């Protein structure tokens with residue numbers, strides 16, 4: 650699988666990076682492409698750019714390779730035997746795998762399907778393409794690697810949009826400070842779970858000591874006051890705070 654690294658004769662996998670004069674490998678890219686000539690060009694240019702490359706010609710084999718090898722990026726032909734590129738990407742995302750994907754499309758209808766995925770950081774390239782453009786796009790998706798879209802959390806009439814950093818109650822916006830927002834977002838990330846003051850301090854304020862426990866209490870009081878009856882925050886005496894799903 651690391652044949653390309655060995656072919657170049659300049660680095661081997663799993664070599665400790667502390668060795669001098671060995672450039673840091675930018676990572677392994679899995680290329681899934683059933684056209685052998687195209688796959689070969691893709692591999693050669695990516696290797697020249699310093700990537701390790703593993704290629705597969707078949708969709709299912711490609712999906713298996715991505716799961717097994719955990720590459721830094723995937724170059725995915727859309728039209729593939731056994732499982733097409735869009736289905737491979739959907740499967741990965743459903744499994745919580747947000748490895749950046751560069752789709753390679755051959756037809757306009759394929760472009761439409763890829764764009765329909767709305768997967769944010771990913772990109773596509775239309776055949777025919779220049780191999781240099783391919784390398785530039787792979788580097789681009791790596792730069793934009795953004796993880797899953799920020800969730801919108803809903804508890805009863807309360808809605809918290811992590812991407813837009815907006816909170817509303819029954820559709821009416823509620824103005825929270827940045828700290829209040831982070832505190833509520835942390836609690837709402839895991840309804841029913843009790844967070845201790847130390848946990849909230851470390852994740853919201855970046856503090857590792859307990860001396861700021863009162864700070865947490867004050868901000869919790871402010872969030873409750875702003876949310877009014879819609880506040881889902883409950884106090885666990887002697888433990889910390891949680892948010893609860895509304896009853897009924």
Ligand code: CA
Nearest residue numbers: 683726728729
């Ligand atoms: Ca194809």
